[in-house]
Amino acid sequence: MRLLDMNLICTRGVADQTDPKEVSWMLARFVGSFNLPMPVRSSSLCQAVRLLLTCLVLATVAQAGEPHSAPVIRELRPLSVCGVNYYPRDTSWGGLWTKTPADVWEKDMAVAASLGCNTIRTFLHFSPHIEQAGLLEKDGSPTIAYRDKFETLLGTAWRHGIRVIVCFEFSQSWLESARWKPALAAIVTAHRNDGRVLLWDLMNEPDDDAKWNDATRSYLRAALPFVKLLDTNHLTTVGLTWRADRLETVGLPDVMQYHEYCPKEALFAEGPKRVLATFARQRAAGGTRPLLVGEFGMSTARDEANGEAPELRPKMGTAPGTEAEQARLYEIVLAGAEQGQAAGALAWCLHDYPIKNPNESRFGLVRADGTLKPASLVLRNAYLRWSQ
Numbered sequence: 001m002r003l004l005d006m007n008l009i010c011t012r013g014v015a016d017q018t019d020p021k022e023v024s025w026m027l028a029r030f031v032g033s034f035n036l037p038m039p040v041r042s043s044s045l046c047q048a049v050r051l052l053l054t055c056l057v058l059a060t061v062a063q064a065g066e067p068h069s070a071p072v073i074r075e076l077r078p079l080s081v082c083g084v085n086y087y088p089r090d091t092s093w094g095g096l097w098t099k100t101p102a103d104v105w106e107k108d109m110a111v112a113a114s115l116g117c118n119t120i121r122t123f124l125h126f127s128p129h130i131e132q133a134g135l136l137e138k139d140g141s142p143t144i145a146y147r148d149k150f151e152t153l154l155g156t157a158w159r160h161g162i163r164v165i166v167c168f169e170f171s172q173s174w175l176e177s178a179r180w181k182p183a184l185a186a187i188v189t190a191h192r193n194d195g196r197v198l199l200w201d202l203m204n205e206p207d208d209d210a211k212w213n214d215a216t217r218s219y220l221r222a223a224l225p226f227v228k229l230l231d232t233n234h235l236t237t238v239g240l241t242w243r244a245d246r247l248e249t250v251g252l253p254d255v256m257q258y259h260e261y262c263p264k265e266a267l268f269a270e271g272p273k274r275v276l277a278t279f280a281r282q283r284a285a286g287g288t289r290p291l292l293v294g295e296f297g298m299s300t301a302r303d304e305a306n307g308e309a310p311e312l313r314p315k316m317g318t319a320p321g322t323e324a325e326q327a328r329l330y331e332i333v334l335a336g337a338e339q340g341q342a343a344g345a346l347a348w349c350l351h352d353y354p355i356k357n358p359n360e361s362r363f364g365l366v367r368a369d370g371t372l373k374p375a376s377l378v379l380r381n382a383y384l385r386w387s388q
Contacts, residue, residue: 070158070195072233076255076290079337081198081344082383083119083165084112084365085295089351094125097149098133105156111366112350113160115376116383119198120157120164121239121294121346124150126183127171140179141186150187158196165294165346167201167239175215184223185230192231199237199255200227201294207243220250239294242278244285255343256286259295260333264321267332275336290343296333297348298326301358306367308358316358327374334382344386347379 073080088108091099112120130136135146142150157164166187170180191197202223206216220238227236235254238247242258260275267274275293282291299320301308306323308316321329330347337345352364365376 070163072193072195073163073198074233074235076235076292076343078290078341079344079386081119081292081346082117082386083121083344083346084115084117084379085346085349086112086120086122087349087351087353089353089364089366089368092351092353092355093123094127094129094133096122097125097130097135097146102152102156105153108350109157109160109162112162114380115365116380116387118162118383118387119344119346120162120350121167121201122153122164123167123169123204124187125169126174126180127169128173137182139182140174140177141182147186147190154191154194154196163196163198165199165201165237166197167204169204170219172215175219180219180223181226184227188227188230188234192233197234199235200231201237201239201257202227202253204239205241205259206238207240207246212246217250220247224251224253235290237292237294242281244282248285252286252289255290255292256282257292257294258282259348260293261296261319264298264319264325264329267329268325271332272336272339275333276340279336279340279342291340292343293333293337293345295346295348296329297363298329299359299362300326300373301362303362306373308362312356312358315356320359320362323373323375327378330375330378330382334378338382338386347375 086108087093087096088100088104091104109120124142126136126140126142130146135143135149137143154164168180168184168187170183174180174183188200202220203211203216206212206220224236237253237255237257240247240256240258241261244256244258247253258278260278262274262278279291300306300323301313301316301320302325303322307313308320334345336342347365349363349365351366352362352368353360354368355361365373365379367373
C-alpha cells in the first residue's frame with residue numbers, strides 16, 4: 001500500500017463520515033502492509049516502526065478532522081469583537097454543561113447572531129459540582145463526555161458565524177492542588193488549531209478581593225506561560241474587574257480585558273468620557289495590547305412593566321434600573337468603546353435568569369418570555385456599524 005493510499009484513508013473518514021471501525025481497519029491494513037527488510041520484519045524494531053507509523057497516521061487523521069473552515073484569529077483589530085456573555089436561561093452556571101440540551105444552544109446562538117454578535121464568552125467549569133456530575137477525571141481534566149459537550153457548543157456557535165472566548169473557571173481546590181494543569185492541557189492542546197476559539201480567558205475577575213489570594217496569583221503566574229507553551233496560535237486574556245495593577249504583578253496576557261460596571265449615576269453624568277478614562281488606566285498597564293470590554297450591563301429589575309416581582313424588590317440595591325436606563329447605558333459604553341477603538345465589547349448577558357436575586361437576575365437582552373429589550377436594538381445597531 002502506497003503513501004497515497006494512507007492519505008485516502010486519513011481523509012475518507014472525515015469526508016464521507018465512514019464508520020470509525022472501517023477507518024481503523026484500513027489503518028491496520030496500511031501499517032500491516034508496510035514492507036520492511038527481511039532481517040527486520042520479525043524483530044522488536046519492526047514492532048516499534050509499525051507503532052511509530054500508527055502514531056503518525058492517527059495524528060494525520062486527527063489533523064484532517066480539525067475545523068479548518070474557521071481560521072485562527074492571531075490579531076484583534078479595533079471593534080472586531082461584537083459579543084455577548086453566554087449562559088442558557090434555565091440552566092445557567094454549572095448547569096450549562098450538566099443540564100442543557102443541544103437544541104437550546106442552537107436556538108440561543110441563532111438569537112445571538114440575530115443581534116449582530118460574532119463572539120460569545122462562556123465558561124468551562126472545574127469544580128466539585130462538575131466532578132460529581134461525572135464530567136471530570138481524577139486528575140481534574142475533562143472526561144470525553146465533557147469534551148464532547150464543549151465540541152458541540154463550539155460547532156453550534158460556528159454554524160451561526162460565532163467564535164467563542166473560553167473562560168476557565170477553577171474552584172479554589174483546583175487552584176491549590178494544581179489540578180488546573182491537566183484541565184488546561186487537555187482543552188488547549190485539543191483546540192490549539194481551532195479557529196472557532198477566539199481567546200483563552202484564564203480566569204474571571206481574579207483581582208476581586210474574594211479571589212486575589214496566593215493560589216490565584218500562583219495559578220496566573222504559571223498558567224499564562226503554560227498556555228503559550230501549549231498553543232502558539234491563540235491569544236490569551238484575563239477578565240479583570242478593573243485592577244490591572246494587580247495583574248501586572250503576575251504577568252500580562254496578550255489582550256487586556258476589564259469589566260465595565262461603573263455606577264450608573266457616574267456613567268449617565270459623564271457619558272463615554274468615563275469609559276475612556278478607564279481605557280486610559282488599562283492601557284497604562286497594558287501598553288499597546290488590544291483592550292476588550294469583557295462585560296458590561298445593568299439589571300432591569302426596577303422596570304415597572306417587566307421588572308422584578310414586588311416581593312423581591314426590597315432586596316434591590318442601587319445598581320438595577322429600568323429597561324430604558326439599560327439601553328442608555330449600552331449607548332454610553334458602546335460609544336466609549338467605539339471612540340476609544342477597543343478591540344470590542346461583550347454585553348452581560350444574553351438572558352435574564354430565574355434566580356431570586358434582583359441585583360443579578362435581569363441583566364439579559366432577552367426577557368423571560370423570549371422578547372427583546374430595547375438595549376438589544378442599541379447593541380445590534382452598534383455591531384452592524386462596527387462590522388461595515
